[in-house]
Amino acid sequence: MTQSATTRWILIGFQLLLALFVLLPFFWMVSVSLKPATEPFAIPARLWPQAPTLENYVTAFRPEFRTYFMNSLIVSGASVLITVSLGLLAAYSFTRGRLLVITALMGLVVLAQMFPHSAIIIPFYKLMRSVDLLNTYASLILAYVSVTLPVAVWMLRGFLQKLPVSLEEAAAIDGAAPLRIFWEIVVPLARPGIIATSVYVLIVTWQEFLFALSFTSTKDMRTLPVGLNDFIGQYGIRYGELMASSVMVSVPVIAVFFFLQRYFVAGLTAGAVKG
């Protein structure tokens, strides 16, 4: 299909408009983080500070922030590891399994995605309390694994369906046992899918607020999104430091996504059309 020059320019115009709409809040976040304490509400408002300063970053990077960062890293890292490991095993069964019950189970996995977090948070809270896991990493990791696993299975299944079964058959003929086939043939070939799913789980868990706020009660267990609340006080909001913290919270995920985005896009569309 060929496009006329006019259509192309119109499309580019729309894309720029869309990019502007999406990126403006991020730009404003960075801009405010670099403004001195008096400038965020100055009238007339400035898009870019007159005298940019890193003062807010220095204040925001306090010991608590480092604790929150480590907590987020532990919780997200563990969630990624567990979700992707379990998801890969489940997706492999769903892809290669021949039993009808497996197809039915896949339907349940889809169903599990349909409940909003706010609907399951109370049962989750009760469960965590009953096993005395509140205010621990485990409570958050378990909750995150349970909410990200269905999508992870779905994404990984799309990737695995594209792997020719003859490769696994060839390995079996070459003498490999099922576990070895999985580890030496399936896992390396599913690497793009594993990366894409890891990025997805990382993005979801890194920014998650509701579970983190409900399940943690002390500062030493809080994660970054909850930690940002520290700048919202009874008498006002410290916007400069809040935005500086927000930038620091966003940077790791943006960096990961930037380097691995091609896998992520492929992951969401894998299996969507017949190859």
Next chain:
Amino acid sequence: MATVELKNLRKNFGSFVALEGLNLSIEDGEFLVLLGPSGCGKSTTMRLVAGLEDPSGGDILIGGSRVNEIPARDRDLAMVFQNYALYPHMTVGENISYPLKIARVPKTERLRRAKDAAAKVEMDHLLTRRPAELSGGQRQRVALARAIVRTPRLFLMDEPLSNLDAKLRTVMRAELKHLQKELSTTTIYVTHDQVEAMTLADRIVILNNAVIQQMGTPAEIYARPANTFVAGFIGSPPMNLISGAVSGGMFTHKGGTMQVGTADGAVTLGVRPEDIALSHGDADIMGKVYSSELLGDCTLVNVRVGDSLVAAKVGADEGMEMDTPVGLKLRQERLHFFDTDSGNRRET
């Protein structure tokens, strides 16, 4: 090296019968070709022998031992797949040596044997390449090298040449045949290409609708097809099959009448294109030229007889204009007769 025996082997996929009571014995060192159209059960047979499918009934014996319950990895056989099934994340060398790695052969020994196997198929200079960097023919050779690297009891080849172009297929066919004779390993080869079957096989098994139609050497099958299916499947171009009736030693059909030596009844007469000559006098069949194709060393003349076409392979300079009336003379001693109702060969 080993013998293979299939006893009353059956395979159903739900209500679909893929294989129905197959009985077959394969000699040690034999090159056996399973030939038939798509869906006839030939690949299923191979996959059952490989252990990639479980039989619905019957027994599979390799080297005299029943292997029905033995998984593919323990059957000690090698398989070349139609799509080669090379591991894309491994180099050529790693692909070839993978079966040895699984068998825990020491690394130095592994490398030496992988290099030897690669040399046999002239791929030893590309050991560090990945499959994506190879041509179709080179990938095919790597798949072959992976099969021969550990001298298995049995080679299984599932249409390994079907993805190659015609020229490369001819070259690889010769190489395969040479390699199999050199290694003397029992080989089961699946194809739907009768030329491949004729040129490679010690013995051909022709399958159709999940049942063996005929087995024998290529020469036997070509000379004495057991039924009309085999007669129409083997040969390029295939045998002409002319329906008619025999009464009092005379065969009557839409293109004429001729004397034959078979019993009365509804008969399908079979004659190969090379056993037909153009006749300017006394003719067995009369018709009009439908097309004339020069093939280089000969000409294929298709003659319309009634509502069917009869192909005759004649001299390169005997081509004719379309719609020219023509008489055909059949070589009496090379005629085949089949019972029209059953399709089975009639012994004259």
